[in-house]
Amino acid sequence: MFIVNVEGAVCREDQWLVITRSMKEEHAGGTLSLVGGKVEVEGNTLDILERTVKREFYEEIGIEIKDSVTFVYSSSFVTEDGYNVINVVFLCEYDSGTAQRKSPDEVEAVHWMTYEEIMNHPKAPPWTKESVKRAAAARK
Numbered sequence: 001m002f003i004v005n006v007e008g009a010v011c012r013e014d015q016w017l018v019i020t021r022s023m024k025e026e027h028a029g030g031t032l033s034l035v036g037g038k039v040e041v042e043g044n045t046l047d048i049l050e051r052t053v054k055r056e057f058y059e060e061i062g063i064e065i066k067d068s069v070t071f072v073y074s075s076s077f078v079t080e081d082g083y084n085v086i087n088v089v090f091l092c093e094y095d096s097g098t099a100q101r102k103s104p105d106e107v108e109a110v111h112w113m114t115y116e117e118i119m120n121h122p123k124a125p126p127w128t129k130e131s132v133k134r135a136a137a138a139r140k
């Protein structure tokens with residue numbers, strides 16, 4: 001069994017929207033990350049991944065993204081506690097709202113950063129760099 005996680009990559013005026021994960025987070029606390037979270041059980045439904053990424057943006061940082069999201073890539077990893085996770089990254093487009101820390105248990109800080117700033121940031125893990133790199137390629 002897998003936990004399914006989704007993340008959204010948003011770029012506006014050549015800056016990417018990233019967060020510093022709260023130290024309270026079980027996985028990768030204190031690191032730079034795209035906005036995202038776990039898919040919740042909804043029964044028989046359509047577009048669950050897309051709805052989840054929209055929900056996570058609103059719950060964590062208070063912004064709306066446009067309905068149309070583009071699949072970038074998927075990966076898998078095993079958490080420190082031994083849980084198998086599938087991670088799905090989408091390229092998303094900002095719609096409205098001001099990005100701010102809305103969920104302190106999940107988000108330490110919100111940042112708009114250039115590609116180079118993310119790639120050179122000491123708290124940017126390899127998977128966040130990979131996601132931003134692939135999202136940047138998908139924008140072209």
